[in-house]
Amino acid sequence: MPLPSRQTLLPFLRWLPNTSKRSLASDLLVGLSGAILALPQSIAYALIAGLPAEYGLYAAIVPVIVACLWGSSWHLICGPTAAISIVLFTSVSPLATPGSDDFIALILLLSFLAGLFQWLLGLLRFGALVNFVSHSVVLGFTLGAAVVIALGQLPNLLGIAVPSQATALATILNIGQHLAQTDWRALAVAGFTLGVSLLIRRLWPRLPALLIGLVAGSLLVLAWPAQLGGIALVSAFEGRLPPFSPLRFELESVLALLPAAVACGMLGLVTSLSIARALAGRSQQFLDANQEVRAQGLSNLIGPWFSASLSAGSFTRSALNLQAGARSPLAGVFSALLVALFALLGARLIAHIPLPSMAAGILLICWGLVDIAGLRALFRVSRSEFLVMLLTLLATLLLELQTAIYAGVLASLFFYLKRTSQPRVKFWQEGEEELLRVEGSIFFGACHYLQQLIQRSKGERVIIDAHHVNFIDYAGVEMLHQEARRLHAQGRQLILRRARPQVIEEILKLEGAELCPVRFED
Template sequence: MPLPNRQTLLPFLRWLPNTSPRSLGNDLLVGMTGAILALPQSIAYALIAGLPAEYGLYAAIVPVIIACLWGSSWHLICGPTAAISIVLFTSVSPLAQPGSQDFIALVLLLTFVAGLFQWLMGLLRFGALVNFISHSVVLGFTLGAAVVIVLGQLPNLLGISMPSQATALATLLNLGEHLPETDWCSLALALFTLAVSLLIRHLWPRLPALLLGLVAGSLLVLLLPQRLTAGIALVSAFEGQLPPFSPLRLELSTILQLLPAAVACGMLGLVTSLSIARALASKSQQFLDANQEVRAQGLSNLVGAWFSASLSAGSFTRSALNLQAGARSPLAGVFSALLVALFALIGARLIAHIPLPSMAASILLICWGLMDIAGVRALFRVSRSEFLVMSLTLLATLLLELQTAIYAGVLASLFFYLKRTSQPRVKVWREGEEELLRVEGSIFFGACHYLQQLLQRSSGERVIIDAHHVNFIDYAGVEMLHQEARRLLAQNRSLILRRARPPVTEEIQKLEGAERCPVRFED
C-alpha cells in the first residue's frame, strides 16, 4: 500500500498556496461577519445543551479551525448546532446535573467518542453509510428537536425554575404545573427582545438581528429600576480565556454507557454536515470528497473534546452566509473562529449582562428557522411513505429520548425501503403462447417470494422475463429462478430470460454450469 502524501495528511496544502493578499482580506471580512453571527448562536446552543455559556464559544473555535483546514468543502462552517445540543442535553442530563463539572466531563467524553466513530467511518471510507439516514428522518427529527428546544426554553422565557425532563411530553406536563410561578417581568423582557429581533430582521435583513436583540434586552435590564428586574436571571459570568485543556475521563464503563448516544450524535452530525456541504458544493461547482469531509468532522470532535469543545456539526446559517458573502477559501471559517476566540478572551464580561429571558427569545427565533414547513408540504405531495417516516420520527422525537428517536426514524426508513425493493415493479402481458414479465429492480432475497408468486401464476407455454432493467441478482434469486425453470420444464413449459445483462447471466449459470442451466436466454 503506498504511503499517503503530504496533501493527503495535510489537505489544506492543496488550496493554501493559491491564496493572495486580496483573497485573504476578503476572507477576513467574511470571517468577521460569520463571527458576529456565531456569538449569539454559540452561547444559545451551550445553554440548550445544559452547558455554561462559555462552552458555546469554545465549541466555535478549535473544532471549526480543524474542520475547515482538514475538510473538503470550501464553505462549510461547523460548530454547535441546535439539534446536536438538545441531543447532548437529553443524553447526559439523566446522568449528571446540567451545568455541573460531572455533566461537562460527560458531554466532552461523549463528544470524543462520537468524533472517534466519525473518524473511523471516514478512515474506512464508509462515508456513504450516512445516506441510510434519509432526508425524511432528518426533517422529522429537526422539527421534533425544534419543539423540544422550545419547550426546554419556556422556563427561562417565563422566569420559572424547574427540573429538566427526558422527553418533550414530560416537560410539557411539568411546565403546566409550574405556570402559576411565571415572572411577568421576565416574560415582558422576552417579548421585547423577540419584537426587536423580528423588527430588525424585517427592516434590515443584513444586520445580525439575534445579536442586536440580545443587546437591546440587556440594555433594557440595565436601564430599568432594580425592583423590576430583581427576578430576571442573567447568564452566568465566567473568566475570559481561550479554550482550556480538558483531560478526559476515559473510563470503559462510562464510555459504554454513552456509546449509543455518541453513535446517534455522530451519525446525525455527519448527515447534517454532508447535506449542507453537498448543497453548497452544487452552488459553487466545487468537487466534494465525502470521506475526507467525514474524517475532518471526526478529527474536529476528537481534538476539540480535549479543548473544552462540545460536539460540533455543520451549521446551515453560517455556511450559507459564508457562501453568500463570497468566501474564497476555508480561511474565512478559520478567521471566524479566531475572532470568536478573541471575544472569549477579552469580551467575557459582556456575556454576564445577557438576561436569560432574552436568550430564550433568541433561541425561539432559531427554532423557528429549523421548521421547514415547505419541505414537509413537498414531502407530502411527492411521497406518502416518506411523509409517514417523517411523521413517525417527529412523534418519536416528542415521546422518546432523542437518540432513541434517531434510531426509530432510521429503522422506519429502512423498513419502507426494504418493503419497496421487495416488490420490484413488474409489468405482465400476454402475446399468444408467451407470457412476458418486465422486471424493473434487483432479484435478491427480499424480492424472491414476490417474483416467485408471479411466476407461479403465469399460464403461458413460454414464460419470458425481460431482464434488461435487472442490475443485480444474488444467490437466493438464482436458486429461485432455477427452481421455477425446473417446475416449468416438468410441465413442458420454459422459463426464458430476455436481454439479461452479462453479470446477471453469469451468476445464473454459475449454479449448475452453462450446459445444465434450466433457464434459457435470449437477446
C-alpha cells in the same frame, strides 16, 4: 502500499499557497460577519446542551479551525448546533446534573467518542453510510428537535424553575404544573427581545437580528433595575482561551455513552454533508465526501481536549459564508479566531444577558429550523417519505432523541425494502408465450412477489424480460432454478430474455451451464 502524500495528510496545502492579500482581506471580512453571527448562537447552544455559556464559544473555536483546514468544502462552517446540543443534553442529563463538572466531563467524552466514530467511517471510506439517514428522517428530526428545544426554554422564558425532563411530553406535563408560578417580568423581557429581533430581521435583514435583540433585552434590564433587577442572568465566567481538558476514559461511562455517540456522530455527518453538498452544487466546487467525513471526525477528536462539545455543520453560518463571498476556508478560520478573541476579552459582557432574552433568542433559532417549504414539497412528492418524517417527529417528542434517530432510520429502511420487494413488473401475452418485464433487482426481499407472478403464468413459455435487472442474489438465483424445474416438469419453459452478462453469470454459478434449468435468449 504507497505512503500518503503531504497534501493527503495536510489537505490545506492544496489551496493555501494560492491565497493573496486580496483574498485574505475578503476572507477576514467574511470571518468577522460569521463571528458576529456565531457569538449569540454559540452561547444559546451551550445553554441548550446544559453547559455553561463559555463552552458554546469554546465549541466554535478549535473544532471549526480543524474542520476548515482538513475538510473538502470551501464554505462549510461547523460549530455547536441546536439539534446536536439537545441530543447531548438528553443523552447525558440522566447520568449527571446539567452544568456540573461530571456533566461537562461526560459531554466532552461523548463528543470524543462521536468524533472517533466519524473519523473511523472516513478512514474506512464508509462515508456513504450517512446516506442511510434519509432526508425525510433529517426533516422530521429537525422539526422535532426544534419543538423539544423550544419546550426546554419555556421555563427560562416564563421565569420558573423546573427540573429538566428526558422527553417533550414529560416537559409539557412538568411545565403545566408550574404555570401559576410564571414571572410576568421575565415574560415581558423575553417578548421585548423577540419583538426587537423580529423587527430588525424584517426591516434590516442583513444585520445580526439575534445579537441586536439580546443587546436590547440586556439594556432594558439595566435601564430599570428596580422593576427588573431580580431577573436571572447568564452565569458569569472568566475570560480565557479554551482551556485544556483531559478526558476521563472510564469503562462504565464509555459503554453508557456509546449508543448516543453513534447517533450523534451519524446526525452530525448527515447535517454536515447535506450542507456541504448543497453549497458545493451552488459554487460548482468538487466535494470529497470521505475527506469531509475524516475532517469532521478529526475536529471532534481534537476539540474535546480543548473544552469543545460536539461540532457539526451550521446551515446559517455556512450560507452566510457563501453569500458573503468567502474565497477559501480561511474565512472559517478567521471566524473562529475572532470568537476566541471575544472569549478572551468580552466575557464580562455575557454576564449582563438576561436568561429570558436568551430563551427568546433560542425560540427564534428554533423557528428557523422549521422548513415549511421542505415539508410541503415532501408531502407533494412522496406520501411514504412524509409518513417517515411524521414517525420520526413523533419519536422525537415521545422518546429520547438519539432513539428517535434510530427509529427514523428503521422506518425509512422499512419503506425502502417494501418498495424494492415489489419491483415494477409489466405483463403481456403473445400466443402461447407470457412475458414479464421486471424493472428492479431480483433479491431475497423480492423473491416471493416474483415467484407468485411466475406461478400464476399459464403460457407454454414463460419469458422474463431481464434487461432492466442489474442485480440478482443467491435467493433470487435459487428461486429461478426452482421455478424453472417446476415448469419443466409440466412440459413448459422458463426463459430469461436480454439478461445482462453479470446476471447470467450469477445464475450459472449454481449448477453450471449444462445443468441450469433456466434458458436464455437475446
